[in-house]
Amino acid sequence: MAAVLLVSCSTKKNTLVRRAYHNLTSRYNVYWNGGESFKEGVIELDKKVKDNYALILPVYNYGTKADAASLNQYMDVAIKKATKAIQKHSMVFNKKEHVRWIDDSYLLIGKSYFYKQDYSMARMTFEFVIKQYNDNAIKYDAMLWLAQTYIQQKEFKKAGPLLDVVLNKVEKGEIPSSYNKQIYPVFADYHIRQQNYTMAADYLRLSLQYKVPRKLNTRIRFILGQIEQQNGNLDAASGYYKQVMGRMTSYDMEFNASINQAQCFSASSGDSKWIIRKLSKRMLRDDKNKDFQDQIYFALAHIYMRGEDTVKAIEYLKKSVAKSTTNAYQKAISSLELAGFYLDVPDYSNAFAYFDSTMMFLPKDYPDYKILEKKTLTLKDLVTNLQIVSREDSLQRLAVMPEAQRNAIIDKIIEKIVEEEKKKQEEEQFKQETSILEQQTQLSRPPTGIGMGGAWYFYNPGAISNGNNSFVKRWGKRILEDNWFLQDKEYVPQFAEVPIDSVAVDSSGSEKNYSASNDPKNRNFYLKDIPFTSDLVDTSNKKIEQALFNLGFIYKEGLNDLVNSIASFESLLSRFPGTARTVQSYFQLYRLYGTVDNQLKSNAYRDSVLTRFPETDYAKLIIDPTYYLKLSDEKSQIEKLYTETYEAYKKSQYYIVMSNAGKALTAYPKDTTYLPRFEYLKALAIGRVEVQDSLIASLQKVILKYPKSPVKRLAQDVLDAVNRTSSGPGVSGPGKTDSLVVDTKIYSVNPFITHFYVLIVNSSLHSVDALKVKISDFNIKNYDLENLQISSIVLNNDHEMITVSNFKDADKALGYYQAIRASEYIFNKLESAGDYAYFVISSDNYPVFYKSRDTGQYLRFFLKNYLGQE
Numbered sequence: 001m002a003a004v005l006l007v008s009c010s011t012k013k014n015t016l017v018r019r020a021y022h023n024l025t026s027r028y029n030v031y032w033n034g035g036e037s038f039k040e041g042v043i044e045l046d047k048k049v050k051d052n053y054a055l056i057l058p059v060y061n062y063g064t065k066a067d068a069a070s071l072n073q074y075m076d077v078a079i080k081k082a083t084k085a086i087q088k089h090s091m092v093f094n095k096k097e098h099v100r101w102i103d104d105s106y107l108l109i110g111k112s113y114f115y116k117q118d119y120s121m122a123r124m125t126f127e128f129v130i131k132q133y134n135d136n137a138i139k140y141d142a143m144l145w146l147a148q149t150y151i152q153q154k155e156f157k158k159a160g161p162l163l164d165v166v167l168n169k170v171e172k173g174e175i176p177s178s179y180n181k182q183i184y185p186v187f188a189d190y191h192i193r194q195q196n197y198t199m200a201a202d203y204l205r206l207s208l209q210y211k212v213p214r215k216l217n218t219r220i221r222f223i224l225g226q227i228e229q230q231n232g233n234l235d236a237a238s239g240y241y242k243q244v245m246g247r248m249t250s251y252d253m254e255f256n257a258s259i260n261q262a263q264c265f266s267a268s269s270g271d272s273k274w275i276i277r278k279l280s281k282r283m284l285r286d287d288k289n290k291d292f293q294d295q296i297y298f299a300l301a302h303i304y305m306r307g308e309d310t311v312k313a314i315e316y317l318k319k320s321v322a323k324s325t326t327n328a329y330q331k332a333i334s335s336l337e338l339a340g341f342y343l344d345v346p347d348y349s350n351a352f353a354y355f356d357s358t359m360m361f362l363p364k365d366y367p368d369y370k371i372l373e374k375k376t377l378t379l380k381d382l383v384t385n386l387q388i389v390s391r392e393d394s395l396q397r398l399a400v401m402p403e404a405q406r407n408a409i410i411d412k413i414i415e416k417i418v419e420e421e422k423k424k425q426e427e428e429q430f431k432q433e434t435s436i437l438e439q440q441t442q443l444s445r446p447p448t449g450i451g452m453g454g455a456w457y458f459y460n461p462g463a464i465s466n467g468n469n470s471f472v473k474r475w476g477k478r479i480l481e482d483n484w485f486l487q488d489k490e491y492v493p494q495f496a497e498v499p500i501d502s503v504a505v506d507s508s509g510s511e512k513n514y515s516a517s518n519d520p521k522n523r524n525f526y527l528k529d530i531p532f533t534s535d536l537v538d539t540s541n542k543k544i545e546q547a548l549f550n551l552g553f554i555y556k557e558g559l560n561d562l563v564n565s566i567a568s569f570e571s572l573l574s575r576f577p578g579t580a581r582t583v584q585s586y587f588q589l590y591r592l593y594g595t596v597d598n599q600l601k602s603n604a605y606r607d608s609v610l611t612r613f614p615e616t617d618y619a620k621l622i623i624d625p626t627y628y629l630k631l632s633d634e635k636s637q638i639e640k641l642y643t644e645t646y647e648a649y650k651k652s653q654y655y656i657v658m659s660n661a662g663k664a665l666t667a668y669p670k671d672t673t674y675l676p677r678f679e680y681l682k683a684l685a686i687g688r689v690e691v692q693d694s695l696i697a698s699l700q701k702v703i704l705k706y707p708k709s710p711v712k713r714l715a716q717d718v719l720d721a722v723n724r725t726s727s728g729p730g731v732s733g734p735g736k737t738d739s740l741v742v743d744t745k746i747y748s749v750n751p752f753i754t755h756f757y758v759l760i761v762n763s764s765l766h767s768v769d770a771l772k773v774k775i776s777d778f779n780i781k782n783y784d785l786e787n788l789q790i791s792s793i794v795l796n797n798d799h800e801m802i803t804v805s806n807f808k809d810a811d812k813a814l815g816y817y818q819a820i821r822a823s824e825y826i827f828n829k830l831e832s833a834g835d836y837a838y839f840v841i842s843s844d845n846y847p848v849f850y851k852s853r854d855t856g857q858y859l860r861f862f863l864k865n866y867l868g869q870e
Contacts, residue, residue: 034077037075045070053256056192056197056223056230057226060185072784075116079109083109104138106125106129107125107141110126111145114145114148122149129142130142140169144166147159147162151190156194159190167183184204184207197231198231201228204220207220225238229260235264255292259292259295263299265303272303294320294325294334297323297334298333301320310341321357329361331361332362332363333358336362358376359372359373378558381550382559386551388543388547389551395529395531395540399530406530407523414520418521548572566589566592572585582612586618589601590605610622641674649681657681657685661678661679665679676711679702680702680714680715682698683702699715699716703719747858753842755806755809755813755841756804756843757820758801758840759775759804759838760802761802761836763800771826772790772802775826776790777825788805790804817840821838837859839866
């Protein structure tokens with residue numbers, strides 16, 4: 001009997017018995033097990049993926065990379081089993097496969113890679129099936145999966161032709177009509193992901209004519225409702241949502257169908273009161289909807305918007321923001337709508353507060369994300385400058401008050417803070433006595449707007465009590481790109497720095513010492529910043545002067561608010577008649593009044609520029625509108641000369657450098673951008689061809705002549721380097737001096753080469769061997785097919801570096817980075833002990849990092865170039 005079995009296992013001879021044996025065992029002993037593991041993985045993914053119901057849903061949601069990584073243990077088993085079926089049971093004779101489950105095994109491998117989001121392997125597998133089994137209907141299954149692979153990678157030009165081929169075969173009857181229930185949903189998804197919603201709707205409706213799985217059928221009806229709602233076909237949308245609610249589906253989808261149906265109310269066709277009652281009385285009070293209250297309030301806001309009740313709409317949008325505890329996207333879009341309301345008023349302080357909240361929670365792939373980001377930064381600059389004016393005015397008014405009156409005002413502020421703290425403590429106690437969930441909901445409220453309205457800064461006790469820490473918490477999550485609208489970026493708007501001790505003189509003229517205090521319930525907290533002396537008043541006025549100038553440009557260029565821009569420039573001129581910014585303000589007012597068709601005032605400011613400042617660029621521009629074009633041409637000429645000079649320096653053509661620098665000084669004596677650079681290069685060239693003393697003298701000249709230019713620091717660095725060594729650049733050759741000319745980066749970006757995952761830990765706090773075992777366990781469970789290697793090496797006295805290798809490119813390594821970071825098994829104890837770092841690094845950067853051993857430096861490079869964080 002054993003001999004019979006051994007013979008029957010052979011795949012070398014084409015006999016009926018052997019074909020029957022391999023067909024049977026490949027299906028039930030190997031392929032079936034792989035298929036079951038694949039199905040388990042799909043079920044697990046279905047539990048993990050989250051849909052964003054605020055957007056039109058895709059037909060298929062395959063989750064995030066982290067979701068896909070969690071399926072590796074299932075999909076790897078499927079791949080192993082399918083591979084085993086091919087290796088052990090494939091019988092190819094005369095170029096024909098005689099075991100019917102082999103092609104299915106290849107398709108299973110491709111689908112498993114697809115769910116792992118390893119799209120390159122999936123693509124290659126599906127392409128193999130299409131080519132290898134050209135006379136088999138399975139190639140059309142592979143085409144549909146290959147099309148989905150391209151769709152997931154947004155390669156729509158490659159996906160479309162594949163779908164057209166399959167659809168054409170179906171329509172001609174050349175392949176079974178059962179493919180209809182596959183091709184139409186995929187075609188719909190293809191169009192949805194390109195936002196071609198009208199075309200998508202046609203394919204979705206065709207899908208409903210065939211027996212697609214019940215869950216997919218329900219999802220298609222929901223998507224049709226979303227598309228009809230977006231197109232304004234509210235009755236049709238309501239009908240689809242009603243069908244969804246009548247089916248067994250997830251509570252999330254049923255809830256969103258109910259919410260969307262409520263928003264489909266037509267003001268012209270019925271009474272909205274019953275819908276409001278349904279949302280506010282029934283759905284808000286349902287305990288199942290505690291995590292969905294933000295969406296309910298958002299729906300109520302939209303109902304009131306359509307009834308043109310803006311007050312109620314704003315009220316419910318605020319409640320939506322306050323109640324958003326688990327749905328970051330809902331918090332973002334509710335904040336965004338509030339920001340839009342306040343921007344239209346305009347109420348810039350509140351607009352900024354809600355734009356700020358929006359950007360904290362809005363995903364970066366949101367349409368117009370960059371536009372919203374820029375608008376938020378503009379409003380941030382606006383509010384910051386408004387705060388400066390309000391704060392400094394308040395401080396100056398306090399300074400001239402009698403001491404008793406001043407102290408009375410401060411005591412009132414302190415009294416309000418004490419009352420607020422008491423009230424807050426009572427609220428906290430109440431929250432603790434009710435529920436933890438309610439506590440989290442209350443604590444998630446976004447920052448409220450800062451009302452200016454002429455009120456004193458110190459009448460905002462909430463802002464005072466929070467102090468600098470609240471400012472950082474509230475405004476700190478920002479890209480550092482200051483004053484984009486100004487050519488002169490030397491001034492950076494900020495709150496006044498607080499001296500440790502201030503010598504103050506009150507209105508009676510007597511000096512007083514106020515010790516600094518960080519306690520907002522202490523008088524000295526307020527007194528320390530008050531400008532009692534003339535020098536402090538001058539400093540305060542300079543801040544106001546700069547802020548008003550900034551505001552003029554922000555209103556004009558950032559917000560197109562010409563009325564407030566005019567007011568800011570005129571306020572600057574009236575408050576500070578001798579300001580150094582007079583000519584710039586006159587010129588701006590000349591153009592602003594011309595834009596708003598007040599020619600009389602425009603002419604007055606034009607004449608002021610021409611009569612008082614005839615030699616300035618502003619006067620020349622008024623006389624000759626092409627003046628800046630001439631300046632631009634001059635700039636391009638000097639820029640070209642500088643580039644040539646710099647290239648000459650790199651080629652060691654030092655005499656050409658010195659000659660070109662002389663030409664620049666003669667031809668462009670008023671240039672302030674390139675002349676310092678020319679003289680700096682000239683100094684370095686002199687150092688190469690003359691004695692060290694000449695280099696030192698030339699560098700000192702650059703430092704004295706251009707104290708505000710960036711080259712001052714470079715020149716000083718070279719001078720310091722020369723002073724630290726006895727041999728100058730002319731002797732030592734290329735070295736430190738050259739490195740100061742070009743700000744080189746020691747790391748390069750090459751995402752398509754081999755990468756490693758690195759975990760650096762403090763070996764006195766963490767067991768490196770235990771961590772390596774944990775990582776090995778994680779790899780076996782989730783990356784068993786990848787053949788990853790784990791090693792460790794000492795980084796310095798306290799730290800060791802664990803390396804996981806090799807990943808074929810950055811994308812693979814980042815997928816691993818995200819997956820392992822989500823592992824509590826590895827990171828729980830790391831976080832409790834602290835002192836660790838982790839990142840992905842390319843094979844060419846790895847030795848550079850190990851040589852420098854500067855973890856902070858590489859992490860900055862990694863965050864910027866791999867994660868897109870500044």
